[in-house]
Amino acid sequence: MKNRLVGKIWLGALAILLAFAPARSGRAHEAKCPHCEADVAQDTPEQDNEVALKYGKKRIEYRCVMCAIADAEKSYKGDLKILAPSEKKGKPVEISRIEGKWSAPESTVFIGHKIKHRYCERGYRAFTTMAAFTVHVEKNKAQLKGAKPITLAEIVQIAKSDVVEDKKEK
Amino acid sequence: MHSLTRFWVTLLMALGWAFSSLAQAQTEPLPKREGIPGREEAPGLNTLPPLPEDLPGWFNNKGKNHIFYKRGPYNFDIYNIKRLAYDLNAVAVGHSMAYEDMVTGKAAGLDTETFERINWVLNHPPKFMPDEANVSPTFGRKYGVLELVFDWTHILHAQTVDVLASTKLSEAEKDREIQALWKFYFESVPYAISPLPMNMAFLDGQPYSMAFRNKYPKVNGLFWGYHWLQGAMYDMLLSKTLPQQRMIYDVLGDRYHAIELYRTNRPFMPMFAETSPRFSEKYPYIANAFDNLHMLHDMVNDILASDWIPEPEKEKQILRAIWIASATAHQGERPGDVKEEGGLHDHRHMVGMPGMGMMKYATEDVMWMDNMGWMPTGDCHHCTMPLPEGEEAWKAPTVSAQGWTMRVRCPLCARDMAAETKGAVIFHIPTEDPLKPVVIISDEQGNLTTDNPGVLFLEEAASHRKCNRWSSAFSSRKAFEEYVATNPEFKDAKPLSFEEWAAVEVSGKKPDTYVKPEGPEGNPYDKAQDDETQAQKEEE
Amino acid sequence: MRIRLLANAWLPLVLFLSAHSSLRAVDHNNVDAGRPLSFDDAEAIAFRERAAEIGTGGIYPKGGPAGLAFSTEFLYGFALNSHLSVDLDAAAGGRAGTPEKDFQVGKLGLGLFHNFNREYGNAPAFSIRGDVALPTEKGAKGVEIRLRGIASKALIQYDRLHLNLDGIVTTAPETGERRFRPGVVLGYSKPIGYPRSFIRTGVAEVSLQTPEQKGTGPVMSLGVGLRQQVTVRSLFDIGIRSDVLALDKAPHEDIQIIAGFSTSF
16 A cells, blocks of 8 residues: 555656656757758757848748858848847847848957857857957857957858858869 | 572571571670779678579569559549649659660769760650650660569559549549559559568668669769659649649749759658658558659669679579569568568558658657758657647648658648748648648748638647647638637637738747657767767867 | 452551550550551550551552552450450552552451560560451452561660561462462661650661562562650651562552551550
8 A cells, every 4th residue: 555655656756757857958940050951059048059040931040140141142032130149148139131231230249260060159159249259269268269259241251152162062 | 499489488597597696696785894982892792682582483574564554534634734744754764764874884974974864854854754664675674574563663653643633533532543543553463562661771771772872973863853753742732623733833843853853962762751741641551662662773773883793693682672672572461560670571660650661770750851850750840749640640731841741730830830941831731621721832931822812720829739729720711610619718719811820920939849859879860970079079 | 368458469567557555655666567667566565455546548559540548456455465456447549459449448357466575685575466357348258367476676775676477378369369478577666866855766677578469579668667656645657668679570569658646545
């Protein structure tokens, strides 16, 4: 009788645990990045990583801001927006391309440090301030040693050359 | 002897001698041996499995044995969708040209000259179906039994497509006729392809496997590209009106010509259930037979492309490949049977997909899909909730984009998934009436159009645990009201018009029920990532 | 007893027509007697296939007025690699070997074709066909029986040779007519337009036939033609033949133009 009771308690506890257990790290909708074909880096509790490109009613996710800009140059005609995660959770930097002209909020700086695509969410990011850029480089100094801040125009240029390389490979 | 008689006797002797000399002199041209730069060491001949000893008599058949296709008012109705009909005509020459070149010593040019030749036909499709045997006569003389097997299954392919494209048959009649075609296919000859799900890791795990795709990636890309079309067209045609079919082929055909034919990075051949999950669910035996046929094509390609296999052994291995794929080899076995796990008699299928054998490096419920990663086969690809099965299976909408077709659980899952997917998308949204599905096309910007602007939607978003209840499509106001009346929790719900439903923008939030699928331990796809992660850690 | 193909005694093959589809494709490359030349290849129509054919031709006999010939045939694949055929021909105007000029319905022909093997390795495909022409023609007696042996063999790759050996027996020959007549046709076929077009086959032949009249020598003919697919189920064919050599005053025709249509269903 006692054993049964203990068993029931265990089962109940297990059920509660399962019910409240978080789903595995939310790498939801496992589509690969349309540009680099690596997994789309997911948001973490500390930092947003998902880059979204909004084109009409489409909302396509990319692995990093450079991939999104590159694919915008390669695959999309017309106006679009890119929501690039910043150093602030839930507050992405909104980059727009309107009539072919790229724009972003004035204080935005980017990191465009050549790095393996697997880690490109660290090497290619947007920041709302220069100070945030410095903090990020310091935090990832092993990979980002010597990284310099770049402008939107510069990261667009890097993305364009990546498209050229991509076409050459194909 | 009378002079005329003497004349005839002399003439006939001369002709007899000339004809027999021709037969002796015309030996098969030997294929040239080609070195493969950088190729890994070839497996030894002792790795080749032996040919079964008790092969049925038809393996030694020397007759032509043509059987006329089943008569019916639907034959050639694929021409209702002319563009698709022409594309399918072009497909007929692909393998034939490659086979002929491989057995006539022209294999070296397969990825160049042969590719160009096939590609030209695919882009200038003939108005009438070419006879494959005419395109590959040398191959046919050498591998006549194989040709017979291919041709017979190709007829089933063509006739099932004709039935689905017919405007003369009702849906019920189409269903009956497809079953009758299967019976005709399966019972008329001893050399039908097995309708059982087969273990793809076994079929693609032979000593010669992957030789063709590694050596001739471009031409293999064409083959897999049109195998993609041959699969994808079934869901496009199933339970659709002719205008819907044409509307879909405008999108599908563009993709076929622009992308699918030229992909060389597919990890595996396109499977029927990946490209036509509804058809595969409804007619698993046909989907399995077509997958097995396509796998037989691949195995034959691999054997012919394996220079380390001598000619006589190639002939044996091709007979063995036919045996493996044949229904004869699996008599008495049933779907789900596992005589030997991972072997010839492993007939398990993927969960929720009776029309797809166990995939390479897959577990029963999750498989690797190109550009998508690990995907569950029995669950919604958007919210991970279980999909309807069996009699209810038709209720699952599908989303076709980027070369795949995936089943989802509700119209909202379909819309969100489409909005999160690059490029044009085709939706199949069932309503309350199985005969009245709605087709929706999304353009590159996510703007939706439909063939049925009168469709109404219920969308009372809540947890995805019940999304199949709170997100539904209805063919009429009456149907909507009946549903609401029988589901009081929605009594205050207002029907959304198509425009209202299509205007809803995706939030970017994951469904609350979503769980990331994981592949099996030690699979090669994850292993590549693990290796890189490890290297990075060491670097740091 | 005579087989009068295109109502012509020295051209015994032309009306043995058949067109057939190979599986789903209407096969212009499977050549059949009469469409448009006189030789057969060694392939039967498919099991359970039905085929219907019509043909017409303009005849220009040596030293006589021009005439017209008509032909119809129905074929049925009654077993694997075997088919039956029923044919009827008619003619009007001039024709070689007979002073007849009126419209005349010819003999009703019944045929049986069997293919023993497909071409494999270096072995040619072999077939045999037997035809009986019934005396349905005005004033005809007895029957005419023809046996034809057929061997088809690839020459290089797409080119094929087709050797047809004929033996014709007339059960009730008229005075001055032969009871047995041998014949031979060597046919050639090649698809035209590969690898970009798949709808037509060119055909050519050289034939030697024995005329019915005793005392006349063999007639040698040459022919060329084209078979072209015109719908998913049908073919059009056109050909031209000429008796280039006729020994010992054998009756012959300067030229014969043939056109036909075949469909399977």
